[in-house]
Amino acid sequence: MDGNGRWASKRGLPRHAGHAKGAEVFRRIATECKEMGVEYLTVYAFSTENNSRPEDEVKAIWGLLRKYLLESIEKMEKDGIRLKFLGDLDILPPEYLELVSKTNEISARVSGMQANVCFNYGGRDEIVRAVKRLGGAEVTEKSLSDAMDTAGIPDPDLLIRPGGEKRLSNFLLWQSAYAEMVFTDTLWPDFTKSDLVAAFKEYTERNRRFGGVKS
Ligand code: IPE
Numbered sequence: 001m002d003g004n005g006r007w008a009s010k011r012g013l014p015r016h017a018g019h020a021k022g023a024e025v026f027r028r029i030a031t032e033c034k035e036m037g038v039e040y041l042t043v044y045a046f047s048t049e050n051n052s053r054p055e056d057e058v059k060a061i062w063g064l065l066r067k068y069l070l071e072s073i074e075k076m077e078k079d080g081i082r083l084k085f086l087g088d089l090d091i092l093p094p095e096y097l098e099l100v101s102k103t104n105e106i107s108a109r110v111s112g113m114q115a116n117v118c119f120n121y122g123g124r125d126e127i128v129r130a131v132k133r134l135g136g137a138e139v140t141e142k143s144l145s146d147a148m149d150t151a152g153i154p155d156p157d158l159l160i161r162p163g164g165e166k167r168l169s170n171f172l173l174w175q176s177a178y179a180e181m182v183f184t185d186t187l188w189p190d191f192t193k194s195d196l197v198a199a200f201k202e203y204t205e206r207n208r209r210f211g212g213v214k215s
């Protein structure tokens, strides 16, 4: 979900206003994905590297997470969207962890689309934590996949990066091996259903071979 800061700066607003708008857009896009039949939506909300940002910006993003958790606890069942967090959440204060475990409890009884929120997430960090989790057990693609934060979640078919940059920035490195990638200049806070539909259309025009030959 890239481009929040630039969106705010363009309007003469502080960066945190862009993050607040971005969080609203996430809620709207998640609902639209659900309505369009998406089963899993994974968003990159805060990376391990984002901790290097100024403290007030980091605090503002954490504050939005708290707000999002509180709203979700109220709305998840009605919305029919399950929440799962990916990333190293150990850095969060206990109050946050309680809210996360409450959303996990609710998620267990909600059926519908699963929204995965990557928070304090880094693809490399996830791989390192997965290897540690294996604790010396045999390393295979299957055992490592099962030790990832994304255990049990299918690999992404489509990866959309808004905001104009053409890189992964440490997002789902392991899982994106064969993801189709769509890059758009739209800043995340300006992202609408028509950007989503355009990305889906581009996806349908791709020829996925997974290293094989076209059948
Ligand atoms: C994405 O927007 C949100 C986070 C990384 C938390 P940015 O904050 O990266 O916005 P730009 O790229 O500076 O515009």
Ligand code: MG
Residues within 6 Å of the ligand: 002, 003, 004, 163
């Ligand atoms: Mg950015």
